[in-house]
Amino acid sequence: MSTRKAAVRAAVSPLTAPSNGVALAASTRSAHRLAAIRPSRRALLTGGATAAVGLALAACGSGTGGSGTSSTASDGTVTVVTYDSFDLPDELIAAFEADTGYTLEIARSGDGGEVANKLILTKDAPLGDAVFGINNTMASRILAEGVIDTDVALNLPDGAADYLAPYIVDDTPALVPIDFGEVCVNVDTFWLSDHGLEVPAIFEDLTDPAYKDMFVAINPTTSSTGMAFLLATIGHFGEDGFAQYWKDLVANGTKIDEGWSDAYYTDFTAGGGDGAYPIVVSYSSSPAATLNDDGIATTAAMSRTATRQVEYAGVLAGAANPDGAAAFVAWMLSRDVQEAIPDAMYMYPVDPDAALADDLANFGATAEDPIVVDPDDIAAHQQEWLTTWAQAVGQ
């Protein structure tokens, strides 16, 4: 249990609600995606605050002396617009500031979807210099709206281009993939075997009467986790087939919650509450947090239902400090930050060489062949798909 005093940085706040003391929405914020990994007390910066960043940050046009003293041209603040759950160790942020001379200001502005929409709304007077946390459901639209500065030089770490390539949207490398989460169905294997049931493996199993009243899904209109799972069903069944699948799910007693934490903590049998549903939409990494006393995970991820939520960073068009923003984006790909991401933000690093904590490596394996829906299709049809979905589940 860490008692480290976190510096007072910007707070995370939920969606709001109307003005009557009733304040909040149930949306899942884009980040509780991984179930907590036991605090692995890895000393993040064993070497002290050395240049954490394998800095190819000469981008800033100012030779960063590496001396920690702010150099001439790289003064000022870099404001990063990001989602509520953004979090990185203070030591890393301090190292970035020391190495570049910039002050990092984090403006947390809602969940991933909200951040994207706010940036589109304010593109003429941007809210900051850089953005982190745009995911693949919004990536195409963000680019189409001209929110991202596509001409800025980023100076990414060596070799990054290779592993980033599969995630690049619309051939625009200026929107840089940073990390990804993998949404998939989780099952309480112990509960199922206690009740003499096989562990389901594919989407179609969930409409089998053997699993009647056992599955909790999440509303895609209010939750990015729910949205990712809806996209997985669209990828698997096609634009014309997913509505029928959802009708069959509802007919088989599927419950639809508003947010991930509601589904996982209140209704899932292995979520720590007194839930009654042994099958839930969650993340590939969630089983790593359900270890029993023997060190065995009591839940499992159905890897054939997995789809990835990739998160991107970029420099905002019209940024007051584009060089600082570019330095921030490159820093997000540095090895130290990539290795800190799983603990801090419950996502998998995009850099395949970044080390994972043991529990995550053992129980949170990602799928070999995740379902992919083209970002352009998402941008074009998202609202229509949601309407179709709402009709299918009887809204």
Added chain:
Amino acid sequence: MLQVPVSAGARATAGERIGWALAVAVPLAFLGVFFAWPVLTLLARGLAPDGALDLGGFGEVLARPRTWRVIGQTLIQATAATAICVALGIPGALVLYRRRFPGQGLLRGVVTVPFVLPSVVVGTAFHALVTTGGPLGGLNLDGTRTAVIAALVFFNYGYVVRNIGTMWCRLDPRAVEAARTLGASPWRAWRTVTLPSLLPAIASAAATVFLLCATAYGVVLVLGGTGAGTIETEIYLLTARYLDLRAAAVLSVVQLVVIAAALWVGERARRARQAHLALRTDVPATPLRVADAPALGVTALTICGLLVAPMAVLVIRSLRRAGHWTLANYADLSTTGGDNALLVSVWEAAGNSLRVAAAATAIALTVGVAVCLVLSRNPRRRLLARGIALFDAVFMLPLGVSAVTVGFGFLITLAPTGLTRSWWILPLAQAVVAVPLVVRTLLPGVRAIDPRQREVAATLGAGPGRVLASVDGPHLLRAGGLAAGFALATSVGEFGATSFLARPQGPTLPVVVYRLVGSPGAQNQGMGLAAGVVLAVGAAALMLACERLQASARRPTRSLAETGTSNTLRPAQVTHRDRHK
């Protein structure tokens, strides 16, 4: 600039004119900058994207069946919840405000708590109650309209009880005594004497609760399941999720129409009954009697069944972790949670909440008192009377406009000025929301002051300031504690439009609760519930403290010994200072 003379016909001095002009201008400027400008700018983006007004969106959006379903759902839920709140609130006000019994202060605190709980906490508590396997799981309420209405009543019951109760405390009991002497039964005396005097307060509270229910958001989202939500949730989806500003603007206009209609009905009901009551500030409560049994029963049932049960679930869950009873959730409040889910400890966040709430309350009271003084005048000139009615309606609007509209409006108007990054944006935005509550709380009492009291004071040589201090002052103070309590509570338990901006440097308590409840791990979950309990207890304590302060600030004032039957339409009293033009 509108000028409101103190009493009809009296020629105001220059000082008075300036005073009243300020009382009108300051609140209007405040509302203009922090409400009207952002909201109208956003609506303009939706309805006039290219600079030309395009009303085509109305036909298109209103042709969607979903739109009508959402509107219908909103009206049904809000009407039902308001009716239930009033029906339960009147006996509640009788028992908690007109009777004396041990533990009463505690119960008054208990009914207040829900009003200030963040909806994520309430949603979690109700969800745990009604979900499959929960204590009420057998009733299949999860995701039903019934669950939503129950939660709306849970939130607003306390507001109704307090508003009616505060008024009831101040009614001169002699009118009822006279009726009883003349042979009326207690029920008849209540129906013919007390109820008409209470109607303004009831109408006022009902209109406000209807507004709050019609614009409820979080709790509808959590409990309403996947059924079509309310206009408010739809505006949120259209704005924050789809950025469909045109459809959102159309629905915002529809919402305003609904709200305006509700206010108009409430105002009509109020005016029909508005009388200058001979209010007192020192009516003692009486002990319980046998005749109170029905009211006592209903109130006990409401408090235990509807209010305490969800809170008990919350408390019980906050005392458990991983299936065991433990105090660990409370012990951990001084930490930043598992894996540092938080940026500051819960206690630090509570401190931030208090600072913001104090600032928001100070702003809301300043503006609210100015608004009340203006609204409580009865100018004889028609134009001025109309102006006052409009002024009244305008200040209710923040309750009736979607928070997401205000928040996104802030982004495109105030964000470029840099104001949205200042510490003050949070209290200012919360004050916008608290002002209507402050006004609704203060106004019935100030309005019911017989203007002749002011005239008599003026006749006896009191200057305008002195008149305000000695006639209006005690009544403002009397309700002021309650108003401050509501403002504090609103601020402490609420996020308002600011949560659509970048997060403030110091997170407040509800923010932290939300963050914890949404973070993985049993420790964070438990801490979230424990922090929710801390928030509930803290809010109740603030509210009770305000009431205590108010009770000690009580100054008995002489009331004119007359029963309140004079009405607003009587000719203005001619006073010595009255010089007709």
